[in-house]
Amino acid sequence: MLQRPSITAFFPACNDAGTIASMVVTVTKTLEQLTNDYEVIVVENGSTDYTVEVLEALAEKYDRLRVLTHREPLGYGGALRVGFANASKELVFYTDGDGQYDPRELLALLPALNDNIDIVNGWKIDRSDPLHRIIIGRTYHHLVRLLFGFTLRDVDCDFRLIRREVFDVIDLESDSGTICLELIKKLQDAGFRFAEVPVHHYHRTYGKSQFFNIPRLWRTAIQLLHLWRKLVLRREHMHHIAARRAKLLEKRAESQAMQQA
Ligand SMILES: Nc1nc2c(ncn2[C@@H]2O[C@H](COP(=O)(O)OP(=O)(O)O)[C@@H](O)[C@H]2O)c(=O)[nH]1
Ligand SMILES: [Mg+2]
Numbered sequence: 001m002l003q004r005p006s007i008t009a010f011f012p013a014c015n016d017a018g019t020i021a022s023m024v025v026t027v028t029k030t031l032e033q034l035t036n037d038y039e040v041i042v043v044e045n046g047s048t049d050y051t052v053e054v055l056e057a058l059a060e061k062y063d064r065l066r067v068l069t070h071r072e073p074l075g076y077g078g079a080l081r082v083g084f085a086n087a088s089k090e091l092v093f094y095t096d097g098d099g100q101y102d103p104r105e106l107l108a109l110l111p112a113l114n115d116n117i118d119i120v121n122g123w124k125i126d127r128s129d130p131l132h133r134i135i136i137g138r139t140y141h142h143l144v145r146l147l148f149g150f151t152l153r154d155v156d157c158d159f160r161l162i163r164r165e166v167f168d169v170i171d172l173e174s175d176s177g178t179i180c181l182e183l184i185k186k187l188q189d190a191g192f193r194f195a196e197v198p199v200h201h202y203h204r205t206y207g208k209s210q211f212f213n214i215p216r217l218w219r220t221a222i223q224l225l226h227l228w229r230k231l232v233l234r235r236e237h238m239h240h241i242a243a244r245r246a247k248l249l250e251k252r253a254e255s256q257a258m259q260q261a
Helices: 020-034 051-061 075-086 103-112 131-148 164-168 179-189 214-234 238-260
Strands: 007-013 038-045 065-070 091-095 119-124 159-163 194-199
Touching: 007 020, 007 075, 020 038, 020 051, 020 103, 038 051, 038 075, 051 065, 065 075, 075 091, 075 164, 075 179, 091 103, 103 119, 103 159, 103 194, 131 179, 131 214, 159 164, 164 238, 179 214, 179 238
Parallel strands: 007 038, 007 091, 038 065, 119 194
Antiparallel strands: 091 159, 119 159
């Protein structure tokens, strides 16, 4: 396990007024147990409830909190990309702002991150969603596993700890929820190594899912096919990955040699 690493924690948030404050407070307390070099980021956009007011009040009290609000629609993928691009610490932890995961379980992710691991991915012990979502979720899981050749247990678990340097190797383009597939596929293809840790998943206590409506599901299906064509058939992302990964390994070897000297 890394000794007192520096950590960025971020949450995407859209209409999460009822949960975002407890997420920020809980993650701050958790990070304080792990390190004194941390920051918390909330990527907000499109909220029509009082999320923005809550975030403004929090930012006055928490000086490590950075609130990034965008006027233009980002989509879930766009919000994650903003989070990754603005993360400045060695490790990046993210989960959703809707309170369906418990940020304290970051304490379970960190010990799994050793020298041989680049990403610690959660897997949901028990999915707390309505039955029809669980059935559709399982079908989706098996379908994308087959289509993209995933080996992870739960690609769709938005509770992850990632070494920031992997973003020097892979670029992300998705605007929608398919970003998780893009992220895992590219990390897998770039040879990064995963550990998996069980995490709890809770029912929504506030607001409603941005994803789960028919037009959005339809759009997701189309985006999934596009992504498959790009990442599995064409594999264009592989062109730059090899060179960038070689550079990263060189950098790692150099810093290891420096530490030993
Ligand atoms: N900033 C931002 N956050 C989003 C967007 N879409 C979803 N989110 C946030 O991402 C999290 C997951 O979205 P949600 O609708 O709960 O997806 P579900 O949990 O799969 O039903 C929630 O905290 C949302 O507020 C978006 O377009 N922009
Ligand atoms: Mg959710």
